Amino acid sequence: MSSVDGRRVKLRASGRNGLDAVDVSADQRELTVLLFGETPEDLCKENFRILGGRRVKDVQITAMSSLGTEEPDLEDRIRLTVDRPGDFSTYTLVAVDAATGKPHPCFDPRYARIDFSFKQNCPTGLDCKPEPPGPPVERPTPTIDYLAKDYASFRQLMLDRLSLTVPQWTDRQFPDIGVTLVELLAYLGDQLSYRQDAVATEAYLDTARERISVRRHVRLMDYPMHDGCAARTSVHVSVKGTVELRRGDYRFIALHPDVLYGRHALREGDLVANKVPQHSYEVYRPLVDGDLVLREAHNRIPLWTWGGQDCFLPRGSTSATLKDDWADEKCERRLLSLEPGDLLLFEEVLGPNTGKEADADPARRQLVRLTSVEPSVDPLYCDQPLLEIAWAAEDALTFPLCLSSRGPDCCPVEDVSVARGNVVLVEHGRPTTWCDGKDEEICVPERPTETVCPERDGFGCDDQPMGVAAYPPIGTPFRVALKRSPVTQRAAFGDYEKIAEQQADILLRIPEQVRERVRELWAAVRDGRHLTKEEIAELTLVFGPKPLRRIHRNPLSTMVRLLSDFDELLHAKLRRVRLLARRARCGVVLDDGVVAEIEQSWNSADARSCKQIFGELAYQLHPDRSLFLGPAVTALRPDPRTALPDVVLTDGCHTWTPKRDLLGSSPYDKHFVGEVDDEGKLWLRFGDGVHGACPEPGSSLVAHYWIGNGSAGDVGREAITRVVCRDTDAGGITKVRNPLPARGGTDPEPLWQVRDRAPVEPRLRLLRAITPEDYAALAGQVPGVQRAAASLRWTGSWYEAQVGLDPVGAVEPSETLVDAVRDHLRRYRRIGHDLLVGPAKLIPLDIELEICVHADHVASHVQEAVVRAMRAFFHPDELTFGTPVRASALIAVAAAVPGVRGAWLTKFQRQFEPPGHELENGLMPMGDLEVPQLDNDLVRPENGVLKVRVGGGR
Incomplete structure (x- = not known):
């Protein structure tokens, strides 16, 4: 039957015809014949004959009509009318050539005849179910050890089984063909068993051992597993005159000072000519790849003290004054050329107590990014040109910076600390083209299209002619491993959301x-x-x-x-x-x-x-x-979870860029995913045509990437000593150094840590605002918001989320801050919730307090101290939303003032409202969006009033 069925499949695909089935009408006078294909044009009733019959023989066909088909994908049908019904015997319908009587040439010889019965629709009292076949031959069930999982157990199992089934075979020598076959099958079984165990093991996070498997598991849990991160630091370059380094032409290396001594600017050819091994130094590239202009005036910039002695910048400072000078005799051009966005390094160069360079504290160095640069002069010192600079609060000084002091014998020590320009942010990693290297070429293999047949028959799918129904091939995403490792993992630099936020601030101004x-x-x-x-x-x-x-x-x-x-x-x-x-x-x-x-x-x-x-x-x-x-402190602290492999692929027309995954990539996006295996090699995985594009079979890609990753780049201070140029001669560079140690280099995240954190960490991130607490927490993430509170109010048709803001260092938020919070919450709010963002509802209070002063204290001084203590208690940064005001807390604050013998509240209520039972209850409750206010300002009495009556004292 398999060959017959296979012939039917080939017959349908070849275009030849045949008789497929015969259906008899209820009056047994019409036969409906189903063909394999279209009805031949020259077919007529003379081409059909009905053979057979016992009592009723020689049944003649009187008419023929073509019925066609109702569906274009179905075969044609014809209707034959006979002169009389047949008996209960089996008849045969034959398609013949009317002239010769041989099988019709348009019909396949095997399907040019078909058996049928005129009585197929007649009722019968017999059951049409076929008789069941006879019972199968019972064979003894072999004893199989299902615990056999390796080569030795498989070999012993098969030998034991053969001892029972072939007892005459007793030879167990290694040269025997039977033993050879058993060992070969045991080897294949061992490989198959290992593969099954590996697949089952990698299918679950708790048991997966491959790093790539764990990475894909935790990605489904929205956990960004990282593969390490490159280190970053800053490099200061001292020059003579003005030196310009072109984009992409310069790199920095951490080379021992004794190697190529006295040369601060090198060429790549110098390293090759002197046979300096690449493993003996680390390479660092500029974090912002652009032209770099270095000026001699920026090597060492004094800080202006305005004539003071023992001066210092306190901890938390965000501004300073630099000493400038004129670059020409007409006093028209300044010597310093600093601009907002430039990097500036503050460094202690002398010991404050001794005035010696060796006593300078290397820990007192900090890098800042300037946000404001304003020229000015000091008229007291002959119009000395100055430069007023400022930097962001994130870069505020973490230590007091000494500017001038007194050394031994009370001698003044000037310029204890200086500022330095010509600073470059660098990141660890060397390119594949370093020292005459070449980019790696990736060849995409040809992937022939395989035909998947819907039915397998005795002829085999390879023998199927054209037109056979076939399923499209199942494509496997192309994967390839880069030859060199470890590939640099570069963290994101320049947050797009923060860039957009700063652009919005500029527009709103x-x-x-x-x-x-x-x-x-x-x-x-x-x-x-x-x-x-x-x-x-x-x-x-x-x-x-x-x-x-x-x-x-x-x-x-x-x-x-x-x-x-x-x-x-x-x-x-x-x-x-x-x-x-x-x-x-x-x-x-x-x-x-x-x-x-x-x-x-x-x-x-x-x-x-x-x-x-x-x-x-x-x-x-x-x-x-x-x-x-952004601030320099954030640039020097890379987040490894945002790091992506620093690989760029080109195919001559397009550029392929890395992504963390391809779930958001379209079929036309030239994206790929970089996955690091347990050996440290980076595998590139491309799309499947649905999520991300796939390279064309037979094409080639050129991979330009960077080598160097992890803690290997965390070198100490003063370790980076040379600048290396490819094409230009950087003459004029007198010194290269990194004042701060490199940091941020992170090794790939260990698998045990991923298994511990992945199930828990996604639950700690708030991505939707459903409850009032969610709205308040998300609003508090906006910079400038100290605290926030929210409540859901029913408007009659839907809910409205009302959010109140408590800004940092202010009573009411600015309009810009309100807009920023509103735009931030729109991305998280629940569908169907309206959003209303505004300032907190301030509740002014009216409080009267009586105090009794000790006899040895001045009453007016104690009264003033109590007022100051109460103002501190009601400071805007101390109170928050919904915090009730307790009478006991106010009395405790007043009683803690030195000289107070006793304190009583005589008035305790909300201002401009009728008194309630707050004084009797000792508690003034607040709503969810209400904040108590007591400024006690005579200019603005509507912001709360405090009256303190004093008794006793002197």
Whole structure:
């Protein structure tokens, strides 16, 4: 039957015809014949004959009609009409050639005839179920040891079985063919058993042993397992004159000072020519790959003390003053060329007590990123040029920095600490092209298309002709391992969300800057000064020509109108600015196109020479601006969970970039995943055409990647000593050093730690806001929010999440902070919840306190001390949402003041509200979004009043 069934499959695919089935009508006068294919055009009733019969013979066909098919994918049918019904015997329908009587040429010889019965639809009282076959032959069940799992047990099991089934075979020598076959099967069984055990072991997180298997398991649990991270540090380069290093042409190495002594700037050829082994040094590249301009004036920058002695910058300082100088005799150009975003190193170079370099504390060094640079002068010292600098609060000094002191014999010691420019952030790793190396070429193998047959028959699928139904091949994602290891894992540098947030802050400052500039010009016109052509062009650019038609005849009224109708005149522009700021608040970085649009809206070529309202707006908003890279402290602390392999693949037309996974990649995205195995090799896994693209079979990829990872890059301070250039000669470099030790180098995460943390850590991250506590916790993550509280209120149709904010160092949050929190919560809020963000509801209090003072204390002094203590108790940073005010706590604060003998509350209630039972109960409750307030300010009595009556004392 297998060969017959196989012939039917081939017959359907070849296009030949045949008789498939016969159906008899109820009156037994019509036969419906099902064919294998389409009905031949020359087919007629003379091509069919009915043979057989016992009582009724010679049944004739009187008519034939073609029925076709109802579905295009089904075979044709024909209907034959006979002159009389047949008997109960079996008849045979034959398709023949009318002229010769042989089988019809369009029909397959095997299927040119078919048996049928005229009585197939007749009722019968017999059961049509076939008789069951006879009982199977019982054979003794062999005794099998299912615990056999290795080569030795498999071999012994088969030998024991053969001893029972073939007792005449007794030879157990190794050259025997039977023993050879048994050992071969035992070996294959051992390999198969190991593979089954390995698959079952890697299927679960608790038992998986392969690093790649564990990585994929925990990815499904939203746990970012890391494969290590490259170390980072800062390098200071001292130069003579001005030295420019081109992008991608320079690297730094930690080479022993005795090797190539006296040479601070090298060429790659120098390392090769002197046969310096690559394993004897570590390579560091700039974290921001760009042109680097080094200036001699930035080697050592004194800090200005304003004539003071024993000066120091206290711990937590975020600003300082640098001593500048003039670069020309006309005093027009400054010597220092620092800008916001530049890195500056504070370093103690002399011992404060001795004034010697050897006594300087190497721990008193800190790197900061400048956020503000303002030139100034000191008129007391002959207009000494100065530079006022500031840096972010995250980079605040972690130690007091001594600027000047007194040494032995009370001699003054100046410049105890200095600032240094020419600082570069570097990261551990060497390229594959280092020292005449070459990039690795990856060849994608040809993957022939395999035909998967729906049915296997005796002919085999290889013999199937064209047109056989086949399933599409199952594609396996292409994987390949890089030859060199360990591949550098580079952590994310420059958080996109923070960049977008800073762009939003710059955009939101536009209205105030415009208003301030217009107010400045209005004040000038009011004082009688005429506007220049450049200033009129500046106003025309911002407001358009229509509001400035009368600027020459009546300039004062025009300026007054610009101020009074400011929002109306700039409605369209400000609406666009707010829209872009809101987009940036959602984490979208404004690209070059948006930056160019904003610049064209507020700047023009005609107004370049005048004072710009926003200066170089394109420079301020450009996402590649160094100021957007964040504080230096965050750059020197890389997060290994954000690290990705530093590999770039090119195929001549496209560039392939690494991703943590391909779940969010489309079939057209050129992405791949880098997975580190237990041997430290990096495997590249590509997409399957659904999640991520797959390289074309037979193509080739060029892999450019970096080598060096983990704690090997955590070198100590002063270990990086040389700069290496590829093409240029970096003459003028006098010294290269890393003042701070490299840190952040992390080895791959151990598997035991992953198994412990993966099931627990995802539950600790809040990704959705469902309850009021969720809203409060997420709002508290926004910088500038000290505390937050939330509540869900039913509006009659749905719930509204009301969030109150308690800002840091302020009573009420700014509008910018409220917008930032609102935009942040929109990404987490539950569908169906409205969102209302605002300041905390401050509840002013009215409190009267009587105190009794000891006889030996001055009553007025004690009264003042009690007021100060109460103000400290009600400080905005000390109270939070829903905190009730207890009378016992107020009495305890007053009683703790020295000189207080006793304290009583005579009034304890909310201001501007009728008194309740707070004084009797000793408790003033607060709502979820309420914060008690007691400023006791005579200028603003509506913010709470405190009266302290004093008795006793002197």
